[in-house]
Amino acid sequence: MTWKDATKGARGVCRERIFFASIDARLFALDAATGARCLDFGAKGMIDLKTGLRRAPSYVGEYEQTSPPAVIDDLVVVGSAIADNHRAEAPTGEERAFDARTGALRWTWDPLPSDPKAGGANAWSRIVADPERDLVFVPTGSPSPDYYGGRRRGDNRYANSVVALRARTGEMAWHFQNGAPRPVGLRRRHTARAPSA
Numbered sequence: 001m002t003w004k005d006a007t008k009g010a011r012g013v014c015r016e017r018i019f020f021a022s023i024d025a026r027l028f029a030l031d032a033a034t035g036a037r038c039l040d041f042g043a044k045g046m047i048d049l050k051t052g053l054r055r056a057p058s059y060v061g062e063y064e065q066t067s068p069p070a071v072i073d074d075l076v077v078v079g080s081a082i083a084d085n086h087r088a089e090a091p092t093g094e095e096r097a098f099d100a101r102t103g104a105l106r107w108t109w110d111p112l113p114s115d116p117k118a119g120g121a122n123a124w125s126r127i128v129a130d131p132e133r134d135l136v137f138v139p140t141g142s143p144s145p146d147y148y149g150g151r152r153r154g155d156n157r158y159a160n161s162v163v164a165l166r167a168r169t170g171e172m173a174w175h176f177q178n179g180a181p182r183p184v185g186l187r188r189r190h191t192a193r194a195p196s197a
Contacts, residue, residue, distance in 0.1 A: 001071040002032055003100050014038035017100065019076050021065035025049040027078060027098065042103030049078060054092040054110060055119060057082075063091045070136055072129035072167045074100045077136050079123030082144070090144035093122025095136075097170060107170030111140050111158040120144035121159035135173060138163040 001019050008015040016032035027049055029041035037045025050056060050063050057063035066081040075097040084090040097106045111121040121143045128137045143159045157177065164173040 001068055001076075003071045003074075003076075005101060007101075014040070017041075019069050019071060019100070021049070021067070021069050021078055023064050023066065024060075025063050025065050025080070027065075027069065027076065027103075029076075029100075029103065040102065041100075042098075047098060047103050049080065049096075052096070052105065052108075053094060054116070055089065057091045066124050067126045070127040070129040071100065072131050072134075072136060075106060075167060076100050077127055077129070077167070079125075079127055079138065081124035082120050082122045084120035084122070084142065084144035085146045088119065088144055089117055090119030092118075093120050093140070095123055095127070095138050095165070095170075097167070109138075109163075109165055109170045109172070111138075111161075111163070112143060112156060114155060114157070118143055118156070120146065121156065129167065131167070134167045135164045136167050138165060 002016060004016050014031045017038055018030045018032050020028045020030060027047040029038040029045050031038055039045050049065065062083045064081040070077040077095065077097045079095050080093055082091050082093055093111055095109045099106055112118040121140045123138045123140055125139045140159055140161050140163060143156045158175055161175050161177040163175040166173055
């Protein structure tokens with residue numbers, strides 16, 4: 001995703017930035033003109049997204065990025081992909097917004113706030129931004145463990161949902177849960193039939 005810094009001149013370094021989230025959970029800000037890192041963003045152009053979580057991953061590959069970040073106004077919003085199939089206390093799936101200029105954390109939204117031992121319910125798919133309404137739409141997945149709900153803790157209210165957050169603050173505007181939490185977290189099948197002729 002690209003973003004233009006209106007405070008910089010037309011030829012300023014990193015005036016136009018490309019934000020890229022790598023599979024190993026790092027967020028990069030790159031100069032769109034040169035491809036070089038924007039050194040004023042995060043730690044020399046990069047943020048390690050594995051840090052700052054309520055519960056961090058316990059091994060390499062347990063927490064990743066599989067979708068591009070959303071950019072809205074001067075914010076970069078990221079979700080995560082979590083290996084959430086094998087334990088209840090998987091990494092937490094907070095959505096976070098970072099300042100597009102500095103990389104400073106602006107807000108965090110936790111989809112499972114009621115139980116500190118719950119994990120997952122992360123947004124591994126694409127987060128969509130609506131600047132006109134100051135909203136980001138977050139598609140959350142299952143709490144951990146993904147395929148067996150008997151070990152899931154809490155009410156999991158914002159798991160398996162579409163959640164609209166206020167972009168400026170990260171406060172929830174509304175949410176829709178796609179069915180009550182199920183003991184077995186298998187995906188729903190599309191059962192629509194073509195109309196008969």
